[in-house]
Amino acid sequence: AQVAKGGSAGSVGLVAQTVLLPLALAPGTSEVTLRGGTHVPWSPVYDYLKRVYLPTLKWMGVEAKVQIVKWGWYPVGGGEVKATIQGLPSEARLEGLALLQRGELLRVRGLSASSNLPKHVRERQEGTALGVLRSNGVNPRLDLLDGPSKGTGSVVFLWAEFENVLAGFTALGERGKPAERVAEEASRALLAYLQGDGALDRHLADQVILPLALAAGPSSFTTESATQHLLTNAWVVNQFFPGRVRVEGVEGTPVTLCTVAGGGL
Incomplete structure (x- = not known):
């Protein structure tokens, strides 16, 4: 993905997360155009940023909004997202979070989207997801949703809103992969999370490590499972801020507790 010009199938979500914190900690308002893959494997899709990641960071004091203009699928890319990031006031600091319990489940929302594919593809995804979840x-x-794009692709994205946390689950289509399997993957991931007790989904857990490490105060959270990404991000942060992040558990440990000392820059 690229900032402003060009555009590939590189992840817009990863680039957005890269530039977000520096701009949030800088004075004034920043407007950024990101071009690349908005819905590509091994990275947070646009909808995860909008529905889960950014709302969670808002509880810390980060004010940011994203708006999709064009959808970008692998391998063509060419998607476009506009982001607006409001810098913190000069005396403000990021606030720590305590996310140990989910609280009551308020609602489950989702979308079935495709670009340059027959309408029945997203309809089959929707029907399968509804059937699996309702059962x-x-x-x-x-x-x-019919996403404007120069490429071809499909996605099912589900998000759950609880009293205290948000969680998101994604499955992407690919050549030869039935629409029903796409929906099944996203639905089963959501159901597996609902059957556990950890507050954060496994992807959000590793993505909030750095923001929490830069908060003024301490943070703590539980997650459905310790992943290699979580352990690696904790290790990297501790190379710059020794002892700031502690993960209780090894890879695969359910309901892992993570504590982040905070302390700012």
Whole structure:
């Protein structure tokens, strides 16, 4: 992905996370145009940023909004997202978070989207997701979206809103992968999370390590499982700020507790 010009299938989500904190800690308002892959593997898709990551950081004091203009799928890319980041006031600091319990489940939402594919693809994704979730006692509301793009692709994204946390689950289509399997993957990931007790989903857990490490005060959270990404991000932060992040558990440990001392820059 690139800032402002060009555009590939590189992850817009990863670049957005890279520039977010420096701009949030700088004075004034920043407006950034990111071009690349908005919905590509091994990275947070646009919808995860908008529905889970940025709302969680807002509780810390980060004010940022994203708006998708064009969808970018692997391998063509060419997506475009506009981001607006409001810098913190001069005397303000990021606040730590305590996310140990999910609280009551308020609602489950989702979307089934595709670009340059027959409408029945996203309709089949929607129908399968609704069937799997409703048969397990979850009654979500799903939107059908036809994303403007120069590429071809599909996605099912589900997010759960609790009293204290947000969680998101993504499955992407690919050549030869039935629409029903795409929906099944996202739905089963959500159901597996709902059956556990950890507050943060496994992806959000590793993505909040750095923001929490830069907060003025301490933070703590539980997560559904300790992943290699979580352990690696904790290790990297501790190279710059020794002892600031502590993860209790090894890879695969369920309901892992993570404490972050904070302390700012």
